[in-house]
Amino acid sequence: MHLTTSIMSQINIFSNSVASVSKPPTVLILIHEDQRGWCEQFSQEGYNVVQIVYPPPPGTSFKETLKVAEEKIIAFGADWGLISYGLATKDAELLLSRLALSIADLKACVHFCPDADGSRGFLAKDNQSRYVPVAFHLATSQEAFHAAVLPLEDPANLGYVLPTHSNHPIKVYTYPLVSRLPPFPFLSKAPVQAKPGEPSSTDISNRSATSLSLTRTLELLKSHLGPHFNLEKLWEMHTYYEFVERDAPKTMKTMVPSPYVNHVATMTGGVGYEDLARFYKYHFTKSTMQVTPPDSELVVVSRTVGVDRIVDEMIFKCHHTTEIDYFLPGVAPTGRYVEIALVGIVAFRGDKLFFEHLYWDQASVLVQLGLMERSNLPIAGVEVAQKVVDPFGLPSNGLLGRWGESEGLSID
Numbered sequence: 001m002h003l004t005t006s007i008m009s010q011i012n013i014f015s016n017s018v019a020s021v022s023k024p025p026t027v028l029i030l031i032h033e034d035q036r037g038w039c040e041q042f043s044q045e046g047y048n049v050v051q052i053v054y055p056p057p058p059g060t061s062f063k064e065t066l067k068v069a070e071e072k073i074i075a076f077g078a079d080w081g082l083i084s085y086g087l088a089t090k091d092a093e094l095l096l097s098r099l100a101l102s103i104a105d106l107k108a109c110v111h112f113c114p115d116a117d118g119s120r121g122f123l124a125k126d127n128q129s130r131y132v133p134v135a136f137h138l139a140t141s142q143e144a145f146h147a148a149v150l151p152l153e154d155p156a157n158l159g160y161v162l163p164t165h166s167n168h169p170i171k172v173y174t175y176p177l178v179s180r181l182p183p184f185p186f187l188s189k190a191p192v193q194a195k196p197g198e199p200s201s202t203d204i205s206n207r208s209a210t211s212l213s214l215t216r217t218l219e220l221l222k223s224h225l226g227p228h229f230n231l232e233k234l235w236e237m238h239t240y241y242e243f244v245e246r247d248a249p250k251t252m253k254t255m256v257p258s259p260y261v262n263h264v265a266t267m268t269g270g271v272g273y274e275d276l277a278r279f280y281k282y283h284f285t286k287s288t289m290q291v292t293p294p295d296s297e298l299v300v301v302s303r304t305v306g307v308d309r310i311v312d313e314m315i316f317k318c319h320h321t322t323e324i325d326y327f328l329p330g331v332a333p334t335g336r337y338v339e340i341a342l343v344g345i346v347a348f349r350g351d352k353l354f355f356e357h358l359y360w361d362q363a364s365v366l367v368q369l370g371l372m373e374r375s376n377l378p379i380a381g382v383e384v385a386q387k388v389v390d391p392f393g394l395p396s397n398g399l400l401g402r403w404g405e406s407e408g409l410s411i412d
Helices: 002-008 033-043 060-077 091-100 100-106 143-153 203-224 231-244 247-252 275-282 364-366 382-389
Strands: 009-015 027-033 049-052 082-085 105-111 132-137 168-175 255-263 270-271 297-307 309-317 337-349 352-360
Touching: 002 060, 009 033, 009 060, 027 033, 027 060, 027 132, 033 049, 082 203, 100 105, 105 203, 132 143, 132 203, 143 168, 168 203, 168 309, 168 352, 231 297, 231 309, 231 337, 231 352, 247 255, 247 275, 255 275, 270 275, 297 382, 309 364, 337 364, 337 382, 352 364
Parallel strands: 027 049, 027 082, 082 105, 105 132, 132 168, 255 352
Antiparallel strands: 009 049, 255 270, 297 309, 309 337, 337 352
């Protein structure tokens, strides 16, 4: 009885929280007890999560805990994936052999900073003797482990012919200046834990590694497990509520409970539900004052759709007939026409928007409105947006005073 109670205390269940996912896949996560936020993160991405507290507490049986975890996975009755943090070789070997009953349903593995110098135990094969797709997220200091896996990054060393339509099953990512122990994601809160006003890790290397590794993990999991979301449709629904219906509450319903928007040049937007809802209601969609000129036009130049985000390249056009809080806060209408080249990065969690980053050249805007003189500064006006639309039609290097010096010189 004591053993059963002890085992159950090492296993936690986080049910899929994305209502639109009717048959969620399962992810088994081996992670420290105080890192539950990462389990909640994946439940909000559309997965049922079975957590095993890892490393095993003293006096507990990892083998017996795996038996119970296997029962949970089988009960969910779906394909499953594995995510581990700091997994040791002996436990990796035990895990993949102990779960033999459901190993056929194992579709993908992700290992963060394995506590090992070699790949033994970390590479599983399916019933056709092909490698189960796996991604390793390593600190650059894990040179020995990387060297052990390196030969298998060459398709010629897999031992079978990789179909042309298949991605390479073994991917290794390394991240500079991050911690191996504890695994680097532990130094940042999971995005679901972010709260307005609470500082997060400001170490740029760790923040970059954590963000990139999450996207790369989702890329692998969604490719082999799902769930799949139509991000373009979700984004277009969000912008429809913003710009057509101009309905702040409906706009907010397309977003996660604690989203944020950052218009980088002016730092306008909002962090958290209340802040952002207030921004949308009074400074973006509806207001006692009109904040978007009536002739505004937004044209998409290009769109890149990833596994968890969309990058839009756009042109925003209007006559500056109203005070535009989000682009030009505090600037009275000039009546002038303006074209603005924009880049928007829109990230999703599950089927909801998590954040928007919007970038543009504010100097170009100020020049067009007559609020900044070009003089000898390397800035341009409407040409910035026009060259984005017609890159071959407008010359380059108009601001490069020394451009003429290289004319006629050899380019070999």
